[in-house]
Amino acid sequence: MLLGGVLALAGCGEKVAWKQKLTVTVETPDGPRTGSAVQRVRIFDQAGLLEPITPIEARGVANELRGEAVAVDLGDGRYVFMLIGGASHLTQRVLEWPEPWFPDGARAVARFDGTADVPFDKAPLLVTFTDMDDPASVKRVDPGSLADTFGAGYRLQSITLGITDEPVTEGRVEAVLPWLESIGRERPTFIPNPPRLSTQLTDPEIQLLSSDSFSTELYK
Amino acid sequence: MSADKDLLLAILSMDAYNRGYGSGVADGGANDPDGLGETGQIGNATIVPRQSVGIGPDELQAWQNAGFYAVAYEVQAGAWEGLAEDTTVISFRGTDRAFGWTGSDAWNGWGIGAGAFEGDQARAHNWRRRDGPAFSKSRFVPRQGAGALPRTRTAGPRREGRPLADHRTDPVYGEGTSSRARHDAGA
Secondary structure, eight states, X not given: OHHHHHHHHHTTSOEEEEEEEEEEEEEETTEEEEEEEEEEEXXXXXXXXXXXXXXXXXXXXXXXXXXXXXXEEEETTEEEEEOSTTGGGHHHHHSOOXXXXXXXXXHHHHHOOSEEEOOGGGSOOEEEESSTXXXXXXXXXXXXXXXXXXXXXXXXXXXXXEEEOSOOOOSHHHHHOTTHHHHHHHOSSSSSSOOSSGGGOSSXXXXXXXXXXXXXXXXX | OOEEHHHHHHHHHHHGGGBSTTOSOOOSSXXXXXXXXXXXXXXXXXXXXXXXXXXXXXXXXXXXXXXXXXXXXXXXXXXXXXXXXXXXXXXXXXXXXXXXXXXXXXXXXXXXXXXXXXXXXXXXXOOOOSSSOOOSBEEEEOOSSSOXXXXXXXXXXXXXXXXXXXXXXXXXXXXXXXXXXXXXXXX
């Protein structure tokens, strides 16, 4: 009972949450193609009312993201994905907010009404698969030059972020990549056998890529 | 000139709090969800990506559910007095979240310090290999939060666990702390 009371007190700290809708639009020779995902971000004070008795390392503000990557169907069985890594901090990079970030800035973000353009250099990683059935065929996509990957006529038109009341999307990416959950149980990275030391990695984001960059819900 | 190993171990024991999920810092870049990220170096201690030793996303989720996190470093030979050549240091922690209903130290870890070795953080600590290369020599740095961990555990229901080879009290950090050494694949 005492522990339950302590945990309840800890849960009384500041917390701010919102749902963000990310939309990616790509120009293709057959016209624009759009994909979107709704993700939930939660920012919270870890110690809550128990900060005076909480170890220093356990204090502070944490963030959690729930949701999935954005998948854009480019036609002909080709897709581009915008991953979830970095998405929980995207509002901080894109929107203006008052200091301090927590709780004032986070509250301002949660109240944001509208849609903001996400500069391509601040967007999460874009990837594709040259063979949609082969996780090891994952390739980085340069947001400034989709033509390098997909050919002439392909261009990233926009990435937008909005705060929404829509439900968190689930299953869209898994519908496109049905092996997503099983491959994460089978091996730790899409591309097998990464180098042992991180200094030996030539492209860490790709070489260490795995299912958890596509959805937070696979192994809950 | 080489420095004493205790300084390095102290630094690395705290560095685990700044990496991985629930880290205590953010770097403002793409690594934000992982704090300072899970690649790179601290001085001449190079991070060994968890993926390269077989820790996949499902196991990372199990760690997170238990409020456990670990990161490994390989230290250059001769740079630190008292550390043998090609030593791998493994620094582990409870979560940065002391309280809460899920993934917190209070719920998953503190009982271990009182002897409840079946706690989730104890079960999650078992750093297992699948297809990754073996550690040649490794040493766990005691975490700063919850208490000592048990001798061996098999973590998670899906895979075979590999017990650690040795468990001893660390003379540097004193009685009641935990230091582990696991030797090569034959261990």
